[in-house]
Amino acid sequence: MLDCPIKKAFVSPMSVSMLRAVLLFPLFCLTLLCAPFSARAAMEIQVIGGAANKIAVAMVPFQAAPGQPNPALTQIAGDDLNRSGQFRLVDVGGAQQPVVPAQVDYGVWRGKGADALVVGQVTAQPGGRLEIRFHLLDVLKQTQLAAYSYTITAGQWRATAHQIADLIYAKLTGIPGAFSTRIAYVQKQGRRYELRVADADGQNPRTVVRSNESVISPMFSPDGSQIVYVSFEDKKPVVYVQSLRDGHRRKLAAFKGSNSAPAWTPDGRRLAVVLTRDGASQIYMINADGGGLTRLTRGSNIDTEPVFSPDGQTLYFTSDRGGSPQIYRMAASGGDAKRVTFNGSYNVSPAISPDGRYLAYISRDGGRFSVTLQELASGQTRVLTDTARDESPSFAPNGQAVLYATVQGEQGILGTVSLDGKTRARLSESGVDAREPVWGP
């Protein structure tokens, strides 16, 4: 359904420019210039638990325009807010259905326990465009917190819903939303592997690589324009970098032996990769253009899964130098490594939160592999999941959730979990095996 004729091509969303261009009340119209997205197979959301003090939001379905896309904007944005675990959606059934603030009877919504109320409308415009206007209202103070309008094509429907969710989230929590970001993951169907890029809610998946051989370890470049991954199509692991704009790709690391575990530096200029050209699996640095190879770790054991701290100064990685796989850190410029994980005999796959405070990783306990969070300053840890075969944790760009893979009923699925472990949402598509997720900008 992508307009682009090249299968691997991927249309970059407009999120950043759109967010910047959005203007506060009075209403402005904004025309979004981007190729349309397509809505594809549904992924479901299951919120398993939740925090006690959630913000209660009533989202009144926007007054609809004839022939507008489905599902409703308030449905998509409400799912986003619900999945974060920080919100409780108030049942709007049986109540008045205001479209503009002047129609709101605040007493009704206070009676329903709502802290905030969202009202709006969709109207058809010439040329098949849609105008969306919405208002975010503080029910207790009876004031307007924000009001926005967009003029979009039908193809921008879901992206607009995520923008609305981001705006509500930011206004009510003070933290930027991450609903307009993207994830990547690998889907396996039979013997076919597809590297896919999807919206953060798992919807709108676009395939960027199709292969008969496995693909692992994808990671977005810091600016989101490229994706790096390990492909086995050459009968050995080779690291590729691919443009998400035009699908063009090149080999970044194809040295003798195995090439794997790529990780961008935060400035996007270099990558850490794991090579075996000198024997053991060791961490090297390589320029994004493939030049300037230097060796970073110098051991005879396994050093792998490198990842940089957000300031680029520290490298976290997995090593078996102490006899069992544990996570270590070292200066990004090299030098001595310090052990970071101590509980248990198998701690792997480090991810660092955007604020640098937390380490998420996979810890084995009695044959169960679970997403675990460590506060780096205190060393305190918390198991975030109750599943047994978790892999590949990565943080949301706003640091408020961890994306991971796990297995349910022999099928690989993707999930998100809040940092308190109380809200777990499942992003899953029935009948396919999803693995190797990563959260991108």
Place this chain on the structure above:
Amino acid sequence: MNKILWPILVALTLSACGTTGGTQATVEDRTGGTAGTTSTGQGTETTGVGGSGVAGNAMGDQYSGDPRKNPASPLSKRSVFFDYDSFVVKDEYRPMLEAHAGYLMSKRDAHVILQGNADERGSREYNLALGQKRAEAVRKALAVLGVSDAQMEAISFGEEKPRNEGHTDEAYAENRRTDVVYSDEK
């Protein structure tokens, strides 16, 4: 083998078109090669490199009395299995590795890929490194026996190409393995 039969075999194999149809028995002999080198497994749409790259004359090498195919020879054995969390090449593989070392030293243009594998439990990247460690253990054993570094490449498939796709201890044991695959047998 019989040199008179050879052209007929080639003709039969080529006419089979499926490329594996006529070669089943031989392919199964070289157990290590099946998972790693199935040419029909090629094909990634981003490159446009598709289909089988197997040429008739390349396949011919497999059927002309190659000593590596002789079931009676330790050269026909291609897999080294490892204990759980272990990278030690057990003594039972010494005759097999000595035979391959001898072959490689007698044929300096021969080249082997040592394909390490791991069971599926845990991180894919860490399993890739574990498989590499197993491939490297076999590479070092062959190097000690005199094989030149230029004739060997140790790589890993990690948990990505399990020979046994089950989730039992037996399946895991079968997947903790290094396969010796000759480049000309691809």
